[in-house]
Amino acid sequence: MTSPQPRADLTEETRNRLATKLGAAGLRVTEPRLRLAHLLFRHGNRHVTAEALLDEAHASGLRVSQATVYNTLNQFQAAGLLRQVQVDQARSYFDTNIDVHHHFYVEGEARLIDIAADAVDVARLPDSPAGYDVDRVEVIIRLDKSDRS
Amino acid sequence: MTSPQPRADLTEETRNRLATKLGAAGLRVTEPRLRLAHLLFRHGNRHVTAEALLDEAHASGLRVSQATVYNTLNQFQAAGLLRQVQVDQARSYFDTNIDVHHHFYVEGEARLIDIAADAVDVARLPDSPAGYDVDRVEVIIRLDKSDRS
DNA sequence: ATTAATGCAAAATCTTTGCACTTTC
DNA sequence: GAAAGTGCAAAGATTTTGCATTAAT
Numbered sequence: 001m002t003s004p005q006p007r008a009d010l011t012e013e014t015r016n017r018l019a020t021k022l023g024a025a026g027l028r029v030t031e032p033r034l035r036l037a038h039l040l041f042r043h044g045n046r047h048v049t050a051e052a053l054l055d056e057a058h059a060s061g062l063r064v065s066q067a068t069v070y071n072t073l074n075q076f077q078a079a080g081l082l083r084q085v086q087v088d089q090a091r092s093y094f095d096t097n098i099d100v101h102h103h104f105y106v107e108g109e110a111r112l113i114d115i116a117a118d119a120v121d122v123a124r125l126p127d128s129p130a131g132y133d134v135d136r137v138e139v140i141i142r143l144d145k146s147d148r149s
Numbered sequence: 150m151t152s153p154q155p156r157a158d159l160t161e162e163t164r165n166r167l168a169t170k171l172g173a174a175g176l177r178v179t180e181p182r183l184r185l186a187h188l189l190f191r192h193g194n195r196h197v198t199a200e201a202l203l204d205e206a207h208a209s210g211l212r213v214s215q216a217t218v219y220n221t222l223n224q225f226q227a228a229g230l231l232r233q234v235q236v237d238q239a240r241s242y243f244d245t246n247i248d249v250h251h252h253f254y255v256e257g258e259a260r261l262i263d264i265a266a267d268a269v270d271v272a273r274l275p276d277s278p279a280g281y282d283v284d285r286v287e288v289i290i291r292l293d294k295s296d297r298s
Numbered sequence: 299a300t301t302a303a304t305g306c307a308a309a310a311t312c313t314t315t316g317c318a319c320t321t322t323c
Numbered sequence: 324g325a326a327a328g329t330g331c332a333a334a335g336a337t338t339t340t341g342c343a344t345t346a347a348t
């Protein structure tokens with residue numbers, strides 16, 4: 001029998017890396033944040049809802065409250081570690097990919113798929129209304145299941 | 150003194166036009182729907198939240214319930230008379246412009262501005278994942294108030 | 299020591315729903 | 324008169340908040 005691994009693969013090295021990341025973002029390094037950050041960032045880019053992250057945290061043995069998950073997601077977003085994607089009126093999605101890019105979205109499946117920035121060419125943009133600047137341009141390609149004939 | 154106008158400028162002619170529109174969309178012609186449709190469609194394109202429409206209805210002397218406003222907006226949307234725009238996790242916006250077009254959005258001001266389809270050039274799109282078709286392409290240009298230096 | 303983070307439960311928002319009654323077709 | 328719409332209030336769902344306790348700087 002191997003011994004239980006309450007902290008999964010959160011090694012000292014990973015902890016240090018994440019602690020640096022949090023520190024650089026101006027966030028205090030706490031155990032819940034470290035472990036949530038680990039869940040979020042360990043495996044490439046992903047899209048996550050608050051509920052999904054809470055479930056995942058619990059499944060991984062992390063006892064964290066709903067409030068902390070919401071606070072953490074919002075703080076990470078404010079700190080630029082996550083991006084919020086608005087595709088569904090019901091839930092918010094958080095994207096660990098903070099580079100400029102776009103999304104496919106399949107309604108009904110609640111599934112987001114990243115599109116690399118250079119895969120879409122937004123050639124021309126209208127002038128912004130006077131007094132306003134472009135913050136960012138979001139392209140969402142809404143998909144339907146194709147019904148073959 | 151002129152007599153009160155409980156139905157504002159909802160003339161017989163307008164009622165007939167709207168009744169035809171509802172009928173063509175497969176919706177029964179009822180007084181609340183007719184009056185809400187009038188508020189929505191009388192003055193060019195607009196963006197409206199359920200709350201705003203309810204307030205407007207009450208201000209115009211129409212006694213409708215919140216439930217009816219939500220039902221009506223959802224039915225109009227399902228019937229293709231309105232388009233729902235997802236820009237804010239908090240509230241849903243309904244757009245009376247059902248043609249292909251895009252939006253500016255100013256967060257914090259809860260303001261949507263239409264962009265004509267031909268003012269944006271989405272030159273290249275990635276292939277959709279296998280088994281899925283493009284329903285529609287949505288471009289949202291998020292704006293910030295420009296701070297002059 | 300100060301300041302911030304966390305948990306818990308309650309509150310706040312927006313939206314939907316159940317059901318009795320009314321209206322449309 | 325059958326089917327659908329409406330109002331009312333209650334329920335649902337997601338997200339936020341207040342406050343006491345705990346942890347980080």
